[in-house]
Amino acid sequence: MDGQSPKETAWLIIGASGHGRSLAAIIRGRGERIAALSDRAFGTVGARPDDPAPDLAAFAGRDGELPDCFGDDGEALDYAARHSLAIAVGIGDNPIRSKIADGILAEPRLAALALPLVARSATVDSTAVLGALSQVCEHAHVGPQARIGDAAVINTSAVVEHDAVVGAGTHIAPGAVLLGAAVTGIQVFLGSGARILPGISVGDFAVLGAGAVATRPLAGMTTYVGVPAQRLVSTKGPAN
Template sequence: MKSWLILGASGHGRSLASVIRGRGDRIAAVGDRALSAEAGRTAAAEAFRNTDGSVPVMLDDDAPALDLALAESLSVTIAVGANGVRSRIAAGLLADERFSRLAGALVAASATVDATAVLGPLAQVCEHAHVGPLAQVGEAVIVNTGAIVEHDCRVGAGAHLAPGSVLLGAATVGREVFLGSGARVLPGIGVGDHAVLGAGAVATRQLDGMATYVGVPARRLTPTKGPAH
């Protein structure tokens, strides 16, 4: 049984708490600035309570939370949905060799990860997600509930595959890409760094980075001036 520090007490943090409990592991501590308020600590105590009824240590600053992780050899996971923020936190942790042994991937008990797949440090594979043969998932990636990363796919660091999204065989997504719920990238298709593929969109051709795409097939979203008619 592992003991965990969760950095972040928001909705994704509660989802990761469920993953940890489902593994039979223990949540030892939660760190989030929102826990500075008494009401926030009280609500979080219930949301992060362990199956044995124990309550994690609630800390309102990352520094003491990480000091506790080092002192008690807690595994660390980053419960921040925003790709850029999560990536920055991950980069800081991974630059400190003291955290190298604490920054493994978190994999739900109901997820399937092929033995030949590679998960980067601080990656998360949530309930009923699947990572297929020879897939490579970068550091601090979220493969969210029910998402699928098929064989030979590549997922760049800091990306987030929302619930039900799918990467089909040998698809590639770059750094900090966001795939909305139910989005799909067809076999062999690439999506550039920092792109957003909207919910239900289907990438049928190569998509550039730094842009938002919607629809079937996915098309680049063009901002409009003034109210739409």
Template sequence: MMPPEHPPSGAPFVILGAGGHAKVLLSLLQALGAQVKGVCDPGLAASSIPMWRGIVVLGGDEALEQFDPSHIALVNGMGQVVGSSRRRDIFVALTARGFRFPALVHPAAWVDASVILEAGVQVMAGAVIQPDATIGANTIINTGARVDHDCIIGSHVHVAPAAVLCGGVKVSPGAFIGAGSTTIQGLSIGEDGKVGAGTTLIRDLPAGHLVVGSPVRTLESKN
């Protein structure tokens, strides 16, 4: 496994955003014993709130201007919302400016030593990633999700809580795998494809399509 990357020289983490996903990431960082410098959130800054969950509110997005990118590490606290590219846009823009998003793995997750984790991957508590899987940049493997052997997951994907990807599944960038869904072995999910919560996927999903319900129905996504 590519180990969780800690910044050199003890550089601290800065969390971007203060919503529900950011809360879970703060808990992950605390479980790792990581140093957290603060949080950047426009809403908190606009309301002149100085502290959030025991850490300093550094300001809005502009607060990053005060930092040398080599002296801090960023944590993308924006959750992946269906139909929104904001999480992806933040990662791409700030990476281009030289900021780093280390891969983070909760100590209560299990990740095989052969797994490749790219920059910004977030593996939450209870998740399991089996041998020879690859997880692309800025992807979330959320609470209790299961990624089996030889899965290849692209960048900017969200595997939601308790979702299961059986062996050899290929997931293209931007896909959303809904909570409690199951994707059987060897299937492919196209770019920006969406697997609805609780769905069992039994055939390849084309790019930009949504599969929902029981019985399964495949729809062309409008997003």
């Protein structure tokens, strides 16, 4: 599937920080609109923020109209359900994004709105499978038979090659690469430019630092750096 929703789709974005603004650009690039925005910075549920206001220009429509703003995700999700808005979670942090996603997917009326979001400049093979709330950002590539888990992020110019598997809640940072049949567990973070070589697996909650290369299977709950990737050791012992 290509993850492209109908042209008239309107969206709720949860989170208005950097990643939320990136999703706003993807949605605008698809010719769609952002109808609602949820972020605790807004403070007042159902109202636009008071001074000093966050910069909302990134979320405005072509006519400059701002989306409805909520300071509470529950209120925003109820609004999305009532207005049939597609939902995107604009949170880069894996545990927070995954927790929000789990709540959405546990409610049938919301799960139906939890579409994958694919940038127009991205390429997704027709045989790839994209999970609910997954994101494939600008110029990213997802190859044949690849599987992307729920709420996973394939960020700008990242590559997930044929038969690779990205676990739920994982974040593949800009320029990172999973080569053929590579596998990540859940909530893994691959730093910018990191690589997992063909057929290599990386365990749940692992972190692969920027530019690191996984040449052998890596255990979960551990941070790895370097080429080839090695367990990061500090004076306090291995980082988890």
